[in-house]
Amino acid sequence: MEKKKNTIEGLGEFGLIKHLTSDMPVKHQSTLKGPGDDAAVLDYKKKLVVVTSDILMEGIHFNMIYTPMKHLGYKAVVANLSDIYAMNATPRQIIVSLAFSSKLTLKQVENLYSGIRLACENYNVDLAGGDTSTSITGMAISITAIGEGEKKKIVYRSGAKKNDLICVSGDLGAAYLGLQLLEREKRIFLENPEVQPELKGYDYLLQRQLKPEPRADIIDFFSKTNALPTSMIDISDGLSSEALHICNESGVGCKLFAEHIPIDPETEKLAAEFNITPLIAALNGGEDYELLFTISPGEYVKIKENQTIKAIGHITDSDLGCNLITHDGTFIPLQSKGWDAYKSKD
């Protein structure tokens, strides 16, 4: 049988992994053994090990009609690095498990890996292992990210205390609006493939949806300023859902002030076009990959110069519940309506 070295079939599973990972030498001393054995071997010495894993499914988390493969690879890594940063830890390695249809070309898989590689470069992470498999259903990408942290600096969801300030990085709701834009153009394209997509003027929203960046800079800033949040979570399911996680795990309540929630002008503009309240996109939209954290007023002084961090509320006793305070002073209980795949939309 003639083997075609430039096809996936010709390379075979092991050849494919070697082909895809050969130009990714390991960078960290902690990566004793990267790809190519039964498991990766890591030397974390006295540091704590922080591990997270998630799975992205075609049709649920990404749509191959409008997601370029390189962006998909990049975003799949980012989603996991964001979880490591949310522990106030530093990612060091990722392990990639990939299942895809035999209809995919080698070029498409290479493009996916070029996105994975770029994310590894940008965030100084080693690809430490991987598994590829064929799929007769859809494509699935599962990434495990491993990082290191210091015992006294790991930040859990459970440490929020009464009177702590509640802060977010960046702005919220943009990735959700970016998705709405892509969905609209997909519908138009499916109805009439001749029509060119209308994506101009929304570069920021598209970037937030297609190529999000995790907030490594915020973790660096905490380290430089020696500031320590009391609790932290990354915003992947919407502000409302994440604030509830922190309050539930910490046994506290919260007040979030609508007027302080950071929303980009581009988000507001497109929200108006779609007849969506921008605040709803910020509260319930997914995939922002910003950080939500609580910090004592004393520690807040150390970080308040950072223009990308906004204080949006404070922690209260649990019996006051978790509320959004609108511009006119109305209390609205927070609800977890975010990116929760099992709930019916209502």
Added chain:
Amino acid sequence: MEKKKNTIEGLGEFGLIKHLTSDMPVKHQSTLKGPGDDAAVLDYKKKLVVVTSDILMEGIHFNMIYTPMKHLGYKAVVANLSDIYAMNATPRQIIVSLAFSSKLTLKQVENLYSGIRLACENYNVDLAGGDTSTSITGMAISITAIGEGEKKKIVYRSGAKKNDLICVSGDLGAAYLGLQLLEREKRIFLENPEVQPELKGYDYLLQRQLKPEPRADIIDFFSKTNALPTSMIDISDGLSSEALHICNESGVGCKLFAEHIPIDPETEKLAAEFNITPLIAALNGGEDYELLFTISPGEYVKIKENQTIKAIGHITDSDLGCNLITHDGTFIPLQSKGWDAYKSKD
């Protein structure tokens, strides 16, 4: 909206994870934080961290027609623990990422988790995190296993030396024959649902396919006897493919003697029925989850009393290639025809 607490929709993603993991308290001191935060936090002190991850796809790695959910969960864990043992390390935690159709009932997901839980109990492993998602394609299960090892005792694929003995645990080919049996009964069932499956007399083959066990006992035995292999790999893709991995990574050749390759009588019996050469099932069949290792003759003395370990050949110079020696002395070059999902069957 009325919430039905006994359905997946009613529980929601976060409720579902809590529901599934609530009766699995963490057992290890090294598990500082299990499920319920952005990432698991592990304290491995001075030990090395060993991490592996793989993905199982419906229709490729399992078939829901004949795989009971509990067995599927158990096997998904075993496949990963086996990789940790193959490093001469001890698994301590797993992280489970699961994607499944909304057609699955809560009972089915509970059954899957009951298998995951049983494997965790049997092999003393903590469930340290998880992610569940819906799928509009097939079901996917990705498991990350994390273990600890001592720097001087980790065994890679790359350490085999000339004149080392090549050993395997247990017997080979049984899981492959078990799969053939299930496939045959599936075809018969699809043609005529009235016919009862004919599975009697093949309990061992079915157990090897549906509920394999990783060789924790072999790793314990190495520890007790203070024996250290020079290289090791777990046999998930067939003996031939795994022996080639060790030889390629170690830069050596090998001689495997057909007459020494351990095959169970039940495997031989069913192979005859299917007109399959049992040796081919041992060489190319998948999912045995036995260990293949090389060991110096001096170290072999320490382990030779173990009846479940068989010496099947030895390591040679690389220029002699990797060969199977048949009963009549014929040399047959080993080929990687195993469980390689991308190659066309020939």
